[in-house]
Amino acid sequence: MDEAEWTPRPARAEDLRVGLISWAGSYLTFETYKNTVTATAKGLGRRQTWEILVSNEHDAQAMVRLRSLQGLYLLCEADGSLCYGRPRTSHHGCFLLRFHRNGKWTLQCIISGRYLESDGEDVFCTSRVLSAYHMWTPRPALHVHVILYSPLNRCYARADPTMGRVWVDAPVPCLEECGFLLHFQDGCYHLETSAHTFLSHLDRLVSQPSTQTAFHMQVRPGGLVALSDGEGGTLYPQGTRLLLGLGSSPCGGEEWFILQRCPTWVSLRSKTRKFLSIVYDVEVCAASEHITPMSLFQFECNNESPNVQLRSSNGCYLVQRRHRTVMADGHPLESDTFFRMHWNCGRIILQSPNGRFLGIVANGLLMANATIPGPNEEFGIRLANRPxxxxxxxxxxxxxxxxxxxxxxxMDQPDCIHLLPCRQGIYHFQAQGGSFWSITSFGTFRPWGKFALNFCIELQGSNLLTVLAPNGFYMRSDRSGTLLADSEDITKECIWEF
Known part of the structure; x- marks a missing residue:
């Protein structure tokens, strides 16, 4: 099986979530304790995130409902006021969503025909005459580290730092060059590459963000986006090499990309310091002293369980077959492709569905043999597609x-934490200026330390991890806004999206 058979994953709930920004620059907000909705927040958080549920979509409009992360729906009442709750009828809470050429959305109540609007603080539906006050700017709510997939060309965007260009030619998004940081600023977006350069209107990568790297975004439910310069130019793949550049005549929808969170690819290393690799198309063994495309695995995990699936770059999954052999020819729905993960100081242990642990046998093959895990069943794991x-x-x-x-x-926007691998699962955290993270006696952090400290990363989901800090406690978020490392156990505040 070759790379051309790679199948992109279907849309997830996170791909359907947006923040909605009013004309005043504030976000549509779910007010937890007031049974109402406002537009006062200046940043995109959990209460400003809405899932767009589409019941019917056609060209420039769609029938939708808006659901908060708390599971309640945005509802328009007869007097024009807004609240949240459960729809009482088939059309209660339904809006006609129209997509405008300037990237804005309008939401018209199906029952009353009135538009959703804000006065800068309150939100209501009272007017049937469309105006600028009814315009909402959608902002994708997924994590800022993203990939761009062209459904027409069936390839992913890839930055080329040598040529200073972006091509849409990667069949599998396993390279760090396929990942981009999507920065939102003043209503526009800046695409930053993994090498910290920016895509510009001149179709080249430049070192600093500016007005020449600012793009307007058209957003459709389901993660479809198109980027333009606001002056008639649209980004789409061009020429035989599929250079991503501005043009005025995209054909057949080639300007549309599916925006998804950057997937997690890892390499696994045995105690003999050899990487798990696929040989002869389907066999898995510890054979290579160097990382190759056949040594990379996509880490796919249901965030509600400790089970993981490892997808190879040939599109198939590691699976336990007869005689306890692990092969790379599994399919996503096979139960034997799910392995339970255990962690030991940054090293991962994988347990097969039959209860035995995966390890390397004398001939180098990966098998599910051991009833009790030992050094042969521990694997060093390293993030392969993100520096x-x-x-x-x-x-x-x-x-x-x-x-x-x-x-x-x-914060509304992240600082990049540069990873300096130390040992398998252990990293030094480097700040953007080149200094290191330091930790205080109170378990707080500063970004200007002189000496590198050890941080242990353990994956908890497809794009979730925990960080064991140098003081022996888990790093967690605190309601006060200060980053802390003071948790002995893994709580919800210790789980980080990345």
Whole structure:
């Protein structure tokens, strides 16, 4: 099986979530204790995130409902007021969503025909005459580290730092060059590559963000986006090499990309310091001293369980077959492709569905033999497609603030944490200026340390991890906004999206 048979994953709930920004620059907000909706928040958080549920879509409009992360729906009442709850009839809470050429959305109540609007604070539906006050700017709510997939070309965007260009030619998104940071600023988006350069209107990568790297975004439910310069130019793949550049005549929808969170690819290393690799198309063994495309596995995990699936770059999954042999020819729905993961100081142990642990036998093959895990069943694991982390917790992103000297965990945009691998599962955290993360006696962090400290990363889901700090406690987000390392156990505040 070759790379051309790679199948992109279907849309997930996170791909359907957006924040809605009013004309005044504030976000549509779910007010937990007031049974009402406002537009006062200046940042995108959990209460400003809405899932767009589409019942019917056609060209430039769709019939939708808006559901909060708390599971309640945005409802328009007869007097034009808004609240949240459960729909009482088939049309209660339904809006006609129209997509406008400037990237804005309007939401018209199906029952009353009135438009959703804000006065800068309150939100209501009272007017049937469309105006600028009814325009809402959608902002994708998924994590800022993303990939761009072209459904027409069936390839992913890939930055080329050598040529200073972006091509849409990667059949499998296993390279770090396929990941981009999507920065939102002043209503526009800036695409930053993994090498920290920016895509510009001149179709080249430049070192700094500017007005020439700012793009307007058209957003459709389900993660479809199109980027333009606001002056008639649209980004789409061009020429035989599929250069991503601005043009004025995209054909057949080639300007549309599916925006998804950057997947997690890892390499696994045995105690003999050899990487698990696929040989002869389907056999899995510890054979290579160097990382190759056949040594990379996508880490797919249901965030509600400790089970993981490992997908190879040939599109198939590791699976336990007869005689306890592990092969790379599984399909996603096979029960024997799910392995239970255990962690030991940054090293991963995988347990097969029959209860035995995966390990390397004398001939180098991967098999599910051991009833009790030992050194042969422990694998060093390393993030393969990202040289940095952008961490998001319950209250926002981890980053620095001009108002605080400690690292914060409630930021609207992240600071990149550069990863310097130390040992398998152990990293040094380097700040953007080249200094290292330091930790205080109170378990808080500063980004200007002189010496590198050890941080242990353990994956908890497809794009979730925990960090064991140098003081022996788990790093967590705090409601105050200060990043802390003081938790002995893994709680919800210790789980980080990356």
């Amino acid at each position: 940095f982390l952008a961490l998001r917790g319950r209250y926002g992103y981890v980053g620095t603030s001009s108002e605080h000297d400690l690292l914060q965990c409630n």
